[in-house]
Amino acid sequence: MRRIFLIGYMGSGKTTLGKAFAKAAGLEFIDLDWYIEERLHKTISKIFAEQGESGFREVERKLLHEAGDFEDVLIACGGGTPCFFDNMDYMNQAGDTVFLDVSPEVLFRRLKIAKTKRPLLAGKSDQELMAFIIGGLEKRLPFYSRARYCLSGERLESRSQIDESVRLLSALLSGDKQIENEIH
Structure with missing residues (x-):
């Protein structure tokens, strides 16, 4: 029985790497945002509009726990998921x-x-977007840094880079100490 949670900022490649790794490892892949939308039959934007961020975060926590009870699963979490509740x-x-x-x-x-x-990004100028990213990372890094493992998501642009990242993640999760030089 295996459960893997991928965390990181929006755009970090959680869905890209998650799908590829889950397929290679024979795990079910769940994108938590998609799972929430399926279960509630509403988009994340609509949930935010109706319930506000606090209401959304309650739903997210509940469904994280629900999906987290599954076996042999890889869950790609929303960028803010690790930053709320427990x-x-x-x-x-x-x-x-x-x-x-x-x-x-x-x-x-x-x-x-x-x-x-x-x-959250619509209508932002380049300067505003960069400031938004830097500010968001500063707030979220204390939570992200509590993950058991850290892997660079910088190289997920091509099929070969994704395959190499799958290999690195597999080695990291299996406890291969030699891999630590390659992951950053």
Whole structure:
């Protein structure tokens, strides 16, 4: 029985690496935001609009615990998931937590492309977007740093980079000490 929780800032590659790793490892893949939308039959934006952030975070916590009870699963968490309630403690107790660490510059490049799909980023200038990323990382790093493992999410742009990241994550989770030189 295996549970893996991928955490990190939006745009860090949790879904990209999560899908590839889950497939290679024979695990079920769950994107927590998608899971919430499926269970509530509403978009995350609509839940935020109706219930506010505090209402959304309550729903997120409940469904994190629900999905976290599944066996042989990899859960790609929302960027804020580890930062509320006892979520980080819960994930560390329930399975392996992996923080995908990505520089603000790489996040900026990725998120600039995806701005229209992310309501929190829509309408931000380049300067505002970079300031938003840096501020968000500063607030969230104390939570992210509590993950059991840390892996660079910088190289997830091509199939070969994704495959290499899957290999590195597999070695990291299996306790391969030699891999530590390669992960950052």
